[in-house]
Amino acid sequence: xxxxxxxxxxxxxxxxxxxxxxxxxxxxxxxxxxxxxxxxxxxxxxxxxxxxxxxxxxxxxxxxxxxxxxxxxxxxxxxxxxxxxxxxxxxxxxxxxxxxxxxxxxxxxxxxxxxxxxxxxxxxxxxxxxxxxxxxxxxxxxxxxxxxxxxxxxxxxxxxxxxxxxxxxxxxxxxxxxxxxxxxxxxxxxxxxxxxxxxxxxxxxxxxxxxxxxxxxxxxxxxxxxxxxxxxxxxxxxxxxxxxxxxxxxxxxxxxxxxxxxxxxxxxxxxxxxxxxxxxxxxxxxxxxxxxxxxxxxxxxxxxxxxxxxxxxxxxxxxxxxxxxxxxxxxxxxxxxxxxxxxxxxxxxxxxxxxxxxxxxxxxxxxxxxxxxxxxxxxxxxxxxxxxxxxxxxxxxxxxxxxxxxxxxxxxxxxxxxxxxxxxxxxxxxxxxxxxxxxxxxxxxxxxxxxxxxxxxxxxxxxxxxxxxxxxxxxxxxxxxxxxxxxxxxxxxxxxxxxxxxxxxxxxxxxxxxxxxxxxxxxxxxxxxxxxxxxxxxxxxxxxxxxxxxxxxxxxxxxxxxxxxxxxxxxxxxxxxxxxxxxxxxxxxxxxxxxxxxxxxxxxxxxxxxxxxxxxxxxxxxxxxxxxxxxxxxxxxxxxxxxxx
Amino acid sequence: xxxxxxxxxxxxxxxxxxxxxxxxxxxxxxxxxxxxxxxxxxxxxxxxxxxxxxxxxxxxxxxxxxxxxxxxxxxxxxxxxxxxxxxxxxxxxxxxxxxxxxxxxxxxxxxxxxxxxxxxxxxxxxxxxxxxxxxxxxxxxxxxxxxxxxxxxxxxxxxxxxxxxxxxxxxxxxxxxxxxx
Amino acid sequence: xxxxxxxxxxxxxxxxxxxxxxxxxxxxxxxxxxxxxxxxxxxxxxxxxxxxxxxxxxxxxxxxxxxxxxxxxxxxxxxxxxxxxxxxxxxxxxxxxxxxxxxx
Numbered sequence: 001x002x003x004x005x006x007x008x009x010x011x012x013x014x015x016x017x018x019x020x021x022x023x024x025x026x027x028x029x030x031x032x033x034x035x036x037x038x039x040x041x042x043x044x045x046x047x048x049x050x051x052x053x054x055x056x057x058x059x060x061x062x063x064x065x066x067x068x069x070x071x072x073x074x075x076x077x078x079x080x081x082x083x084x085x086x087x088x089x090x091x092x093x094x095x096x097x098x099x100x101x102x103x104x105x106x107x108x109x110x111x112x113x114x115x116x117x118x119x120x121x122x123x124x125x126x127x128x129x130x131x132x133x134x135x136x137x138x139x140x141x142x143x144x145x146x147x148x149x150x151x152x153x154x155x156x157x158x159x160x161x162x163x164x165x166x167x168x169x170x171x172x173x174x175x176x177x178x179x180x181x182x183x184x185x186x187x188x189x190x191x192x193x194x195x196x197x198x199x200x201x202x203x204x205x206x207x208x209x210x211x212x213x214x215x216x217x218x219x220x221x222x223x224x225x226x227x228x229x230x231x232x233x234x235x236x237x238x239x240x241x242x243x244x245x246x247x248x249x250x251x252x253x254x255x256x257x258x259x260x261x262x263x264x265x266x267x268x269x270x271x272x273x274x275x276x277x278x279x280x281x282x283x284x285x286x287x288x289x290x291x292x293x294x295x296x297x298x299x300x301x302x303x304x305x306x307x308x309x310x311x312x313x314x315x316x317x318x319x320x321x322x323x324x325x326x327x328x329x330x331x332x333x334x335x336x337x338x339x340x341x342x343x344x345x346x347x348x349x350x351x352x353x354x355x356x357x358x359x360x361x362x363x364x365x366x367x368x369x370x371x372x373x374x375x376x377x378x379x380x381x382x383x384x385x386x387x388x389x390x391x392x393x394x395x396x397x398x399x400x401x402x403x404x405x406x407x408x409x410x411x412x413x414x415x416x417x418x419x420x421x422x423x424x425x426x427x428x429x430x431x432x433x434x435x436x437x438x439x440x441x442x443x444x445x446x447x448x449x450x451x452x453x454x455x456x457x458x459x460x461x462x463x464x465x466x467x468x469x470x471x472x473x474x475x476x477x478x479x480x481x482x483x484x485x486x487x488x489x490x491x492x493x494x495x496x497x498x499x500x501x502x503x504x505x506x507x508x509x510x511x512x513x514x515x516x517x518x519x520x521x522x523x524x525x526x527x528x529x530x531x532x533x534x535x536x537x538x539x540x541x542x543x544x545x546x547x548x549x550x551x552x553x554x555x556x557x558x559x560x561x562x563x564x565x566x567x568x569x570x571x572x573x574x575x576x577x578x579x580x581x582x583x584x585x586x587x588x589x590x591x592x593x594x595x596x597x598x599x600x601x602x603x604x605x606x607x608x609x610x611x612x613x614x615x616x617x618x619x620x621x622x623x624x625x626x627x628x629x630x631x632x633x634x635x636x637x638x639x640x641x642x643x644x645x
Numbered sequence: 646x647x648x649x650x651x652x653x654x655x656x657x658x659x660x661x662x663x664x665x666x667x668x669x670x671x672x673x674x675x676x677x678x679x680x681x682x683x684x685x686x687x688x689x690x691x692x693x694x695x696x697x698x699x700x701x702x703x704x705x706x707x708x709x710x711x712x713x714x715x716x717x718x719x720x721x722x723x724x725x726x727x728x729x730x731x732x733x734x735x736x737x738x739x740x741x742x743x744x745x746x747x748x749x750x751x752x753x754x755x756x757x758x759x760x761x762x763x764x765x766x767x768x769x770x771x772x773x774x775x776x777x778x779x780x781x782x783x784x785x786x787x788x789x790x791x792x793x794x795x796x797x798x799x800x801x802x803x804x805x806x807x808x809x810x811x812x813x814x815x816x817x818x819x820x821x822x823x824x825x826x
Numbered sequence: 827x828x829x830x831x832x833x834x835x836x837x838x839x840x841x842x843x844x845x846x847x848x849x850x851x852x853x854x855x856x857x858x859x860x861x862x863x864x865x866x867x868x869x870x871x872x873x874x875x876x877x878x879x880x881x882x883x884x885x886x887x888x889x890x891x892x893x894x895x896x897x898x899x900x901x902x903x904x905x906x907x908x909x910x911x912x913x914x915x916x917x918x919x920x921x922x923x924x925x926x927x928x929x930x
Contacts (some may be wrong), residue, residue, distance in 0.1 A: 649829075649830070653830045660846070661841055661844055664842055668846070668848060668865070672828060673855060673857065680864060680865070683865065684868065692871065696875055698889070706897070706900050707899070712904045715907070719856055719857055722857070722920050730921070732852040732853065732866065734853055737852055739851075740852045741848065741852075744847055744851075745844075747844050755836045761881075765883070766886035766904060767883035767884060768883065768884055768886065775886060775890075777926030785885070787890050796899075797898065798897065800901075801901035801904055801905050802901075805904045808909055809908035809912060811928055
């Protein structure tokens with residue numbers, strides 16, 4: 001096994017090792033040791049990931065001008081029949097390597113940051129264990145060779161995120177949020193599982209690359225069989241892919257399965273940075289990217305649906321984000337909006353020449369978004385750590401109190417608003433240009449949403465750092481070296497990651513793609529961004545009533561947006577009134593009365609009654625025993641006689 | 646119809662009648678006496694059939710030993726004049742059913758079986774023949790069971806003494822410890 | 827010469843046997859149960875002697891068995907009396923309904 005394969009194996013194994021070590025030894029060592037074990041292991045993993053990425057992109061990955069997927073290791077785990085087996089393996093592929101870099105670097109930064117942020121927590125060691133488990137699951141998901149392996153790690157990611165969201169388990173709201181996240185994503189995973197089963201039934205395999213090959217080759221018997229039948233106008237293959245997308249939509253918080261992400265902010269802020277900004281929520285995007293050839297070649301109508309859902313979600317979440325007052329909620333809705341960008345970027349991409357731009361743009365935006373969103377969350381964490389409150393109304397004028405946080409937060413806000421030369425500008429440009437070339441309505445929605453994005457992000461920025469000072473001015477950051485270091489590392493990524501020529505590494509077909517860069521095209525989005533920033537400055541930088549006047553102007557619409565368009569209430573109504581009463585109560589009654597009463601209690605009662613009935617036979621009276629004896633003997637004799645007569 | 650058959654039926658009636666009275670009577674001492682008479686009638690049956698040695702054995706051991714032993718035990722354990730309590734109704738009915746059905750079954754089997762006698766020359770059951778046969782080492786000799794039953798009798802003798810013995814050691818040690826204080 | 831049919835003798839012994847069994851089942855006193863057992867053993871003796879006389883006159887096995895049964899019955903009665911005396915010392919009664927401690 002060459003060094004790259006070994007490194008890939010280590011990349012998967014090291015976080016798992018860290019998890020096991022911390023879980024087993026956490027009671028015997030000081031908590032800080034657990035933190036150091038986690039951080040150092042992840043740092044090693046990050047270095048290995050960069051090493052593998054360098055080797056892949058500049059070395060063995062390129063074969064005849066295209067990047068091919070390289071299977072580092074694979075072994076057969078469960079064999080159902082000769083054709084169907086679940087293998088476990090590690091694959092190196094442009095998107096998996098790109099995501100590896102993202103996951104390991106962001107995870108290392110979160111580990112480092114948590115050394116200060118979670119200091120003094122009672123379950124410090126367990127936190128690091130959960131973080132390691134999560135990182136392991138995410139790496140396994142990204143490097144999966146086989147769609148079922150991805151499903152296994154998908155569920156593992158769900159479990160780890162449940163554990164992390166519900167980390168403050170003594171708070172009822174945290175427990176409820178963890179439950180909600182798990183149940184919503186699990187419900188979505190039902191669609192995913194059905195989609196997997198349908199796809200593997202159609203392609204007669206579970207391996208990604210074999211499946212892609214079988215379902216995209218023109219004239220392949222698998223393909224013709226799959227697309228022969230149709231239901232409601234979409235072929236069976238499209239339905240399978242849409243069901244798989246449903247699973248991805250759950251994890252990536254697309255409308256209407258987005259409800260868990262804002263509530264998941266109950267977890268610690270570094271967890272939000274890792275899970276809900278950079279890694280878990282992009283799993284859905286990764287899944288679609290992985291299956292992209294099938295979507296693009298054989299089921300383009302499914303891609304269209306994905307594009308529309310993505311565009312709608314982006315707008316929807318951006319509108320809600322403009323009204324929220326909790327920092328983390330604003331960032332959560334911003335995440336939903338940006339992931340929706342990535343989704344519709346995939347949705348507008350195609351397979352032909354000049355049409356695959358959306359794919360590269362999506363992965364590029366994933367890469368840059370990870371950096372600046374993690375930066376935003378960690379910065380928000382620093383603010384919350386200093387102020388001890390999440391609400392924007394408690395903050396203001398924090399420029400001098402948190403200088404490093406201020407600068408890094410500003411860079412991240414500029415990046416997310418698409419202002420050059422920061423990274424977000426390049427990736428958003430790519431997405432909007434891809435949309436412009438294939439679907440104009442999606443392009444207009446994306447354009448308007450980018451203006452809204454700038455507006456609400458700078459609303460947040462100005463309100464926190466510029467508004468009239470409510471806090472003291474001494475520097476809170478002197479004691480938090482780890483947090484500051486993490487912020488500084490991430491700001492490098494947020495600022496300069498856009499300069500990477502992403503198209504030469506990642507593209508749908510594996511070859512290189514030159515991302516077009518037209519300054520004339522960029523004028524419109526950048527100006528929308530600048531208008532958003534200006535509006536935010538006018539409304540929020542100083543105390544004024546312009547904001548309140550706008551609120552009353554919008555009236556009912558504002559109220560609806562503030563209450564997140566009542567989606568949560570609709571879900572609650574449906575689950576409480578309909579599901580609980582119609583399904584839950586009867587099921588519970590059945591379980592209590594029939595299953596428990598008849599089968600379990602009944603068995604006990606019957607056993608007891610029959611034993612009470614038999615008990616008097618052991619009465620201790622010899623004569624009764626003798627009577628039974630004689631009766632039995634006479635019966636035997638009579639039977640024998642009857643038989644022989 | 647000759648005398649031996651008549652005597653047989655008379656003796657049979659005695660056996661059954663006295664046996665029934667043993668089983669049904671409420672006074673225990675009378676039960677013992679009825680048992681005695683029943684056993685004597687059985688001895689009479691043996692005599693009728695020419696088994697004089699067995700008849701003598703019956704009278705000596707059964708009547709003279711066992712019934713006397715039973716009477717002694719009655720004296721030792723309770724007043725013999727009182728009436729015994731009647732049996733429990735349910736027990737009475739069930740055992741009655743069992744015995745009558747058993748009797749019916751056995752009688753029916755016996756009636757339907759054809760017994761075949763053998764034609765070999767008879768051997769007289771005199772004491773001489775019995776003794777010779779019992780103590781011989783040949784194929785039909787019974788010397789081994791004879792010895793075993795002797796040992797059984799020894800064991801019964803020792804066993805009954807041990808079982809019925811009053812435990813006197815604890816009392817004497819108590820008295821001794823009382824003295825040494 | 828005309829003899830009593832063997833089946834009559836066997837019926838006699840069966841009747842005596844079942845009388846003994848009835849007595850064993852329904853008597854409440856241990857000593858009367860013992861007496862019923864003696865009736866049973868006697869019925870078996872009658873059986874042996876009858877078979878010996880009627881079916882196997884050339885052998886003496888019936889006689890031997892009867893002897894052995896009588897001997898063993900004697901041993902058994904002596905042991906039973908010993909046990910009854912022990913029981914009487916413990917429970918102060920020989921009513922069998924009162925000695926039911928070996929039950930459920």
